Amino acid sequence: MSPKKSPHEHRAPLDHVMAVLNLEETAPDRFTGHSLPEISGRIYGGQVMAQALIAAGATLVDDGDGPREVHSFHGYFLRPGDLSVPLELAVERLHDGRSFSTRRTHAIQNGKPILSMIFSFQEEQEGLDHQSRMPNVPMPGELRSGNDIYSKLDEEFAAKMLRTGAFDFRHVESNLLADVSPASQLRQAVWLRVNGSLPDRTSQLMHRALLAYACDQVMLEPVLRAHGLSWMAPGLKIASLDHSMWFHRPFDMRDWLLFVQSSPSAQGGRGLGEGLIYDTSGRLVASAAQEGMVRT
DSSP, X not given: OOOOSOTTSSOOHHHHHHHHTSOEEEETTEEEEOOOOOTTSBOOHHHHHHHHHHHHHTTOOOOSSOOEEEEEEEEEEOSOOBTTSOEEEEEEEEEEOSXXXXXXXXXXXXXXXXXXXXXXXXXXXXOOOOOOOOOOOXXXXXXXXXXXXXXXXXXXXXXXXXXXXXXXXEESSOOTTTOSSOOOOSEEEEEEEESSOOOTTOOHHHHHHHHHHHHTTTTTHHHHHHTTOOTTOTTOEEEXXXXXXXXXXXXXXXXXXXXXXXXXXXXXXXXXXXEEEEETTOOEEEEEEEEEEEEO
């Protein structure tokens, strides 16, 4: 990790994301990160989750039995993030056992945590192996790129698409930014991959951080779709409250991944989104869940 000149220099969208994931180590187990601009005026949750994971992974030491990869994390969004203030990422080494390591990361601004996450890492090991089957859906080549759709939207979304343009999302159902009156249904499927190139030696930690970064954008969409709502619904207020992910098998963010999503419940101004994530060969590579505040 090394200091950066500026996270907002002119770059391709994916380069902007990679720049903010390049943290500066300022002290043992302490890192500094920056944020990408957002039209909301608040830090994007997927960004700070990914930064917290990168910081936690940087404190692991290979003991000779091979690297320990993150297999799960659980986090809570505590306060809105201020785009004008750098992030301090403080890592606590909770445990290092024979097979597992556990870390806690706080993302701090103005002396207060805005995000708190716990990560568990494991050495590669043999064991029982089974998975659920990937559903039969159209392949990404048969679907329209979200970036093509976003380019037709009004200028208000131009700054936001600078971030989302780092990933190519292709909805099997309608895109909830473009479709203002989507059909009401409890499930959706979305293909995604990075929109750009990554070095061949990109670590599995970085691939998993990029997935965490990207998936926060769509995790609550099944809640909206269940009620026939789009992101453009008048008076819509939505914010992530917590987020959990489980990583089952290695994957490459340059390849297409399929999110199979559902929303089992919404109540009390909160909605729950769940997702299973497959690669094109049908391997289940990750699972995710997020509850958010959803108000209309």
